[in-house]
């Protein structure tokens with residue numbers, strides 16, 4: 001049986017008004033689909049409209065990192081307590097450390113009058129879509145034109161080893177399968193073939209009639 005939904009507590013009340021006025025956007029898609037490229041353009045065109053939330057992590061800060069800037073650094077106990085309270089819209093464990101996006105961090109962006117853009121991988125997307133209390137964001141999936149083109153772009157980026165490229169391609173196949181399934185929450189799928197066209201489609205989805213006004 002599914003556990004009962006956590007009630008928003010005093011520790012993490014949900015400010016639905018701010019989130020409704022500035023509805024967050026979840027962007028996902030395989031590694032190499034072009035998310036960073038398109039988001040970079042969007043932020044350059046609209047420097048004051050969007051924000052990225054600051055994630056929580058249980059890993060130790062690295063030299064030069066500041067609490068609340070790169071991450072909210074926290075302990076495993078506090079992290080798991082917040083999980084129990086439904087305080088994360090999504091969270092995961094990598095290399096022995098916990099990482100998560102808190103309701104509070106996303107809300108903070110909305111309260112500053114900005115639309116929070118969440119670049120989230122597939123498992124996180126599923127968690128956000130099934131969160132019991134967090135208001136549903138808008139979901140955008142960025143797809144490559146084909147697996148062959150994706151492979152060529154990953155190679156062209158020249159930032160990964162052969163092993164890493166193979167792992168990304170394998171993961172991309174799962175992501176495409178999920179995106180094509182009826183479980184996928186996506187409100188819009190944009191195929192990133194020609195960059196200008198894809199950018200316009202993403203921009204229209206985000207700032208068009210249903211999105212924030214430009």
Ligand SMILES: Nc1ncnc2c1ncn2[C@@H]1O[C@H](COP(=O)(O)OP(=O)(O)OP(=O)(O)O)[C@@H](O)[C@H]1O
Nearest residue numbers: 030031032033034035036037153157192193194195
């Ligand atoms: N429409 C396009 N046509 C040709 N090349 C593109 C296009 N869109 C993106 N690229 C290139 O493809 C590569 C992958 O793009 P990018 O790094 O933005 O992907 P990403 O989805 O952000 O990946 P990751 O999830 O790994 O960060 C980059 O080298 C980028 O310049």
